[in-house]
Amino acid sequence: MSRKLYVARSPRIAARRLGEEMLVMSGQGSTLFTLNPTATIVWQAADGATPLDEIVERRICPEFDVQPEEALRDAEALAEDLAKHGILLISEQPIATAQPRTQEKP
Amino acid sequence: MPGLAIQVERYSVVIAIGGIPVRVNTTDADFLELLQNRYAGFVSAKSDAEFEFDVDLSQSTFANRDADVSVRHRSGQWFMERGGFRAEWNPAKRSGTIHQTANAYSIDAVLRIVHTLLLAQQGGFLLHSASAIRNGKAFLFAGVSGAGKTTISGLAPADATLLTDEISYVRKQDEGYVAYGTPFTRERENQGENTSAPVAALYLLAHGLENRIEPLAPADAGRELLANLLFFAEDHEMVHRVFQAACDFVDRVPVSRLTFVPDARVWEMIQ
Numbered sequence: 001m002s003r004k005l006y007v008a009r010s011p012r013i014a015a016r017r018l019g020e021e022m023l024v025m026s027g028q029g030s031t032l033f034t035l036n037p038t039a040t041i042v043w044q045a046a047d048g049a050t051p052l053d054e055i056v057e058r059r060i061c062p063e064f065d066v067q068p069e070e071a072l073r074d075a076e077a078l079a080e081d082l083a084k085h086g087i088l089l090i091s092e093q094p095i096a097t098a099q100p101r102t103q104e105k106p
Numbered sequence: 107m108p109g110l111a112i113q114v115e116r117y118s119v120v121i122a123i124g125g126i127p128v129r130v131n132t133t134d135a136d137f138l139e140l141l142q143n144r145y146a147g148f149v150s151a152k153s154d155a156e157f158e159f160d161v162d163l164s165q166s167t168f169a170n171r172d173a174d175v176s177v178r179h180r181s182g183q184w185f186m187e188r189g190g191f192r193a194e195w196n197p198a199k200r201s202g203t204i205h206q207t208a209n210a211y212s213i214d215a216v217l218r219i220v221h222t223l224l225l226a227q228q229g230g231f232l233l234h235s236a237s238a239i240r241n242g243k244a245f246l247f248a249g250v251s252g253a254g255k256t257t258i259s260g261l262a263p264a265d266a267t268l269l270t271d272e273i274s275y276v277r278k279q280d281e282g283y284v285a286y287g288t289p290f291t292r293e294r295e296n297q298g299e300n301t302s303a304p305v306a307a308l309y310l311l312a313h314g315l316e317n318r319i320e321p322l323a324p325a326d327a328g329r330e331l332l333a334n335l336l337f338f339a340e341d342h343e344m345v346h347r348v349f350q351a352a353c354d355f356v357d358r359v360p361v362s363r364l365t366f367v368p369d370a371r372v373w374e375m376i377q
Contacts, residue, residue, distance in 0.1 A: 014346035016353040021325035025332075025349040026342075032332055032349075034325065 007055070007079050007088050008048030008095040015043065026086050033087060038064070039078055046088055048095035052079060120150040123221060124230075124275045124286040125302070129155035130213070134163050137208045144210040147300045148289050157220070159195070161213065162205045177219055177338040184339075186219050188212075195220060218290060219338050221275070226347045229278035229354060232336040235308070237269040237285045237298075238262050238376075243306035244285035245376050246274050247364065248334040253311040254366065261370045270298035273336065276305060278351070283359060307360045309376075310334075314365035317372045327361035328353055 009015070015024040022035040022043060035043055038060060045055040056071045064071070082088040089095050117138040120129045127150050132138055142149055173189040184202075186193040191212035195202030202220075206212035222232050235248035236255040240263075247258050259271035269275075269287040277284050283305040287298035310322065310330050322330065331352045339345070366372040 012342050014349045016328070016350065018328045018353060018356060019324035021323075023325060023328055023349075023353070025345065030337070030345050032329065034329070 003092055005052040005076060005079065006048060006050070006091050006094050007042065007046040007052055008091075008097045009043060009046050010086055010089055011097055013087055024087055031085070033085065038075070039082065042075060042078060042082070043088070048089070048097055052076065118153075119145070120153060120155050121145045121148050121217065121289075122150040122300075123148055123217065123288055123290075124225070124277055126157075126221070126224060127152065127155040128217065128220070129153075129158040130161060131158065132161045132163065134161075134208060137161065137163060140208065140210055141213070144214070145289050147287075147297055156200065157195075157197075158201045159193070159216070160201075160203045162203055163208050164205075175215065175219070175338050177223075177340060179339065179341045179344075184219075184223060186216060186338075188215060191216060193219075197223075214290065218273070218336065222337055223339060223344065225275075225277065226337070226339075226344050226351065229347075229351045230276050230283070231348060231351055231355075232288075232290075233274045233276060233331070234272070234334045234336060235274040236271045237274040239267040239269060239285075239301065239303040240265060240373075241377060242303055244269065244303040245306055246276070246285060246308045247311050248274075248308060248330070249311035250334070254313055254368070255311065257368050258311065258366065258372065261368065261373060263370065263373050266373070266376075267299050267301060269301070276355070278354070279304075281358065283355060305359055307362065308355075309362055309364035312363055312365045313368075315367060317366045317375060318364075319375055320363045320365070322361050322363055324356055327356040331356060331361065 013024050022040040024033045041059050045059055052075055053072055056075045057068055060071050061068055079088055079090050083090045114133050116133055118129050118131045119141050120127045175188040178185045184195045191206035193204040193216045204216050225231050233248055235246045236259045237244055237246045247255055249255055256271050259268055269285055273288050273290040275286040275288045284302050285305050286302040287300045289297045291297055337348050
């Protein structure tokens with residue numbers, strides 16, 4: 001049985017959607033990242049309370065027409081990669097954290 | 107024992123860049139003259155200032171003259187340091203002290219840092235770009251060293267007013283942006299005019315075989331703008347502010363790639 005994984009946006013990150021792309025900037029080192037469409041969905045849904053498998057099932061599978069197991073494997077790898085860069089926090093428990101300011105045009 | 111006192115003369119000059127007057131105090135008359143020459147077009151005749159710095163020239167040597175710039179915030183104060191100067195600034199008290207030798211480069215660096223911090227609070231920024239006013243509108247020409255900032259400045263027609271050939275000063279005002287002239291340049295004779303105008307466009311410079319303007323997608327514009335911003339503070343709150351300021355700017359101001367051949371005809375497209 002696979003583990004439950006929770007993801008939350010790091011409060012030390014600023015993010016902004018510009019056109020079709022999501023840019024995120026780490027306060028540490030002023031490093032700028034551009035999220036791909038899958039990463040953007042995970043980022044936007046990463047509230048610390050919704051398990052990653054639920055994000056995959058509800059948000060990623062319908063969007064990309066992909067099998068849940070395969071999508072979950074990819075999403076876990078993606079989340080760990082984003083965590084390495086300090087963009088996401090990941091835990092096997094729900095995460096309570098102040099969310100970063102993400103601004104999007106109305 | 108009565109009457110033993112040394113009276114030290116104190117000299118001041120108010121340097122107003124971007125409409126923000128900063129008073130610089132020194133006890134050295136020669137250094138005052140150096141400042142008055144260096145910032146000639148930006149010396150304010152008024153004595154009022156929003157911020158004040160005392161310059162301490164007593165420290166003749168610094169440990170590592172090649173050290174990178176460091177800008178840190180601690181207990182309400184900013185601490186700035188590079189090989190050649192050390193400065194403290196308390197924005198709430200509106201005052202600070204700069205420890206340096208008697209040269210223009212160190213105080214220039216401190217003023218740049220102070221203005222980046224002030225602008226970040228207000229949604230503005232300093233940008234590696236030339237800028238000029240034409241027909242009442244300011245145009246910014248950004249790019250790294252060698253991209254063509256000095257070239258396009260040198261090609262500007264007589265009806266254009268050069269604000270800077272190196273570092274643009276951009277303030278947010280209402281729903282738009284205003285570009286101001288700056289004295290921040292390596293060559294004294296290339297100093298910009300001390301005037302301002304609303305920003306009409308930002309061009310990212312590229313050399314090419316023809317003159318053309320191509321609008322950039324918002325994310326590309328944001329990445330390019332961020333890559334050309336001057337910002338020094340190692341402070342995540344300020345980094346966030348600068349990031350959001352850059353994104354706000356590309357939401358409001360047209361950003362294009364300007365490919366140009368080095369002749370004056372490129373200015374026919376800048377109106």
